[in-house]
Amino acid sequence: MDPLQITTSEVDVVVLGSGAAGLVAALAARESGATVALFEKAELIGGSTAISGGVCWVPMNHHMDEAGAPDSREAALAYLRSLSLGQMNPALAEAFIGGARETVEWLESVTDLKFTLIPGYPDYHPEHPGGRPSGGRSLDPGLFSYERLGPWAAKVAKSRRSARLRITDTTLGGGTGFLDDETLAHREQHDLRGCGAALVGPLLAALLRAGVEPVLEARATDLINEDGRVCGVRLVIGAAEGPQHAHLARARHGVIIATGGFEWNPQLVSTFLRGPMTAPASVPSNEGDGLLMALRAGAALANMPQAWWAPTVSVPGDEAFGRPRATLLNRERTLPGSIMVNSAGLRFANEAANYNALGGAFHTLDPVEFGYRNLPCWLIFDGRNARDFGSFGTPAGTPIAPWITRATTIPELAGALGIDVDGLSGTVARWNSFVDAGDDADFGRGRSAYDRWSGDGRHRGEVASTLGRLDEAPFFAVPVYSGTLGTSGGPRTDVDGRVLDPVGVAIPGLFAVGNAAAAPTALAYGGAGGTLGPIIVFGRAAGLAAARSGAERPAVARTVD
Ligand SMILES: Cc1cc2nc3c(=O)[nH]c(=O)nc-3n(C[C@H](O)[C@H](O)[C@H](O)COP(=O)(O)OP(=O)(O)OC[C@H]3O[C@@H](n4cnc5c(N)ncnc54)[C@H](O)[C@@H]3O)c2cc1C
Structure with a gap:
């Protein structure tokens, strides 16, 4: 870095x-009249949001009314409360439900976003009080033509797997995961992108129309604090391997930290998370920079042991920003003819449960062995499963990729992987007996409406969508890791995203939102879109509050719990 070159800028709100957190906050601040600067550390825009499914879980959204299946505040709150485990701040949960519908309506009015319901997609715990077995709260951002972004189209992060798919084209959203040649050619011709890219695209387009151009390769390092108020931030601008210079961005009204989680910072991970997490699926630029800045500014923390957990696999070629990145293990573990086992060869959970809840199984400590009982772990599947469904990006009927371990018998597979041979043989026999009986007596796989959603689409809604014998050679195995979509702990905030100090007083001028902040729903992952739903709601609230911030010093938080 050139130590002599320092550039400066001044706006009302620095993001x-x-x-999604930063883009929505920036848009809300700009829409309410503030001047805004948006700085992004990576060389591409969009963070994990751009490579995500882009689904937003929004209770009481107006599309549910249009579909004739309206939601209620009481049901949504009861549902979140049932998932709280005593960790959720009721004021934040109420603010989320209270602002949810309005946020979607606002986004659809100020951007080109047009959400649609994902027909039938159940909540993740649909049998809990207030849960929705037939869905409605999970919204798909659809498709967005990147032609509308001109040269900015090339500056948005892209998912190798889902770039051209709507969530409803994916197996998670009820599709096959593949497009016919004609549809694919049409989408390529018009640079139509779906999933997370369809959320980021319209937000970016609206920001550009409003005159806010994100500054890329701009890493925020320190907050500037004057007279007890955060009034700007120091950044390093330029690629790590190229010329860099220092920048001082002053913020008349406030700084919004929307820097994602800390899952790529090994020291923060081992300090805070409740158990092993070795394979994040998010963008590697999420290294907890915002958390460190907020800590130095005196922020209180909440939800720190938690993350949006997910079993992940390591698929060759999956990367983000030039670094390998894990792939979510969502579909394969729910399909008939597949189970997950630990090194004793034992199943340990309902494999078709939602990823966030399933992640908890990796943190089970064996008190005698004093080790994590379910790590390492493998997905095991058979030849019929492979033929009928393909695997990890290979379509049905095509050869299974050579990186996947295969064997002609179950004992041979166990031996090759160091899994207890008798344990695995017994587990497979037991599993097959459960399949024959139509009920998983050990873990209840297939009993929830959610389990019966994402497996074999030919049997959607039936136990056969997820229960199937594992008995046809060859047999396959893939190691599964404890991963995450992103961490969910961080600075405590009030309902407007103001960062609170340890006695609950807002730190003037400082806001945090998204995975950079403590999740407003704490442990609760309500349904598909359970992270992005709250993010758009609180992103908007933080942007609006930052735009009008400045008069209060210091402000007393609106949330006291
Ligand atoms: C494969 C995958 C699929 C997913 N699907 C869904 C889904 O369908 N629905 C859902 O609700 N959730 C989903 N998630 C989770 C969801 O993507 C995240 O929770 C969400 O995108 C987080 O948004 P954010 O704005 O807080 O962080 P991000 O989108 O990660 O953005 C943070 C940004 O901050 C930047 N940054 C970091 N440090 C600095 C710094 N010092 N200065 C400047 N910039 C910085 C990062 O480079 C990054 O671009 C998925 C996640 C993954 C990985």
């Missing part, structure tokens, strides 16, 4: 990070 750090260009995922």
Whole structure:
């Protein structure tokens, strides 16, 4: 870095990070008249949001009314409360439900976003009080033509797997995961992108129309604090391997930290998370920079042991920003003819449960062995499963990729992987007996409406969608890791995203939102879109509050719990 070159800028609101949290906050601040600067550390815009499914879980959204299946505040709150485990701040949960519908309506009015319901997609715990077995709260951002972004189209992060798919084209959203040649050619011709890219695209387009151009390769490092108020941020601008210079961005009204989680910072991970997490699926630029800045500014923390957990696999070629990145293990573990086992060869959970809840199984400590009982772990599947469904990006009927371990018998597979041979043989026999009986007596796989959603689409809604014998050679195995979509702990905030100090007083001028902040729903992952739903709601609230911030010093938080 050139130590002599320092550039400066001054606006009303400075936003750090260009995922959904940063883009929505920036747009809300700009829409309410503030001047805004948006700084992004990576060379591409969009963070994990751009490579995500882009689904937003929004209770009481107006599309549910239009579909004739309206939601209620009481049901949504009861549902979140049932998932709280005593960790959720009721004021934040109420603010989320209270602002949810309005946020979607606002986004659809100020951007080109047009959400649609994902027909039938159940909540993740649909049998809990207030849960929705037939869905409605999970919204698909659809498709967005990147032609509308001109040269900015090339500056948005892209998912190798889902770039051209709507969520409803994916197996998670009820589709096959593949497009016919004609549809694919049409989408390529018009640069139509779906999933997370369809969320980021319209937000970016609206920001550009409003005159806010994100500054890329701009890493925020320190907050500037004057007279007890955060009034700007120091950044390093330029690619790590190229010329860099220092920048001082002053913020008349406030700084919004939207820098994502800390899952790529090994020291923060081992300090805070409740158990092993070795394979994040998010963008590698999420290294907890915002958390460190907020800590130095005196922020209180909440939800720190938690993350949006997910079993992940390591698929060759999956990467983000030039670094390998894990792939979510969502579909394969729910399909008939597949189970997950630990090194004793034992199943340990309902494999078709939602990823966030399933992640908890990796943190089970064996008190005698004093080790994590379910790590390492493998997905095991048979030849019929492979033939009928393909695997990890290979379509049905095509050869299974050579990186996947195969064997002609179950004992041979166990031996090759160091899994207890008798344990695995017994587990497979037991599993097959459960399949024959139509009920998983050990873990209840297939009993929830959610389990019967994402497996074999030919049997959607039936136990056969997820229960199937594992008995046809060859047999396959893939190691599964404890991963995450992103961490969910961080600075405590009030309902407007103001960062609170340890006695609950807002730190003047400082806001945090998205995975950079403590999740407003704490442990609760309500349904598909359970992270992005709250993010758009609180992103908007933080942007509006930052735009009008400045008069209060210091402000007393609106949330006291
Ligand atoms: C494969 C995958 C699929 C997913 N699907 C869904 C889904 O369908 N629905 C859902 O609700 N959730 C989903 N998630 C989770 C969801 O993507 C994240 O929770 C969400 O995108 C987080 O948004 P964010 O804005 O807080 O962070 P991000 O989108 O990660 O953005 C943070 C940004 O901040 C930047 N940054 C970091 N440090 C600095 C710094 N010092 N200065 C400036 N910028 C900085 C980062 O580079 C990044 O661009 C998925 C996640 C993954 C990985």
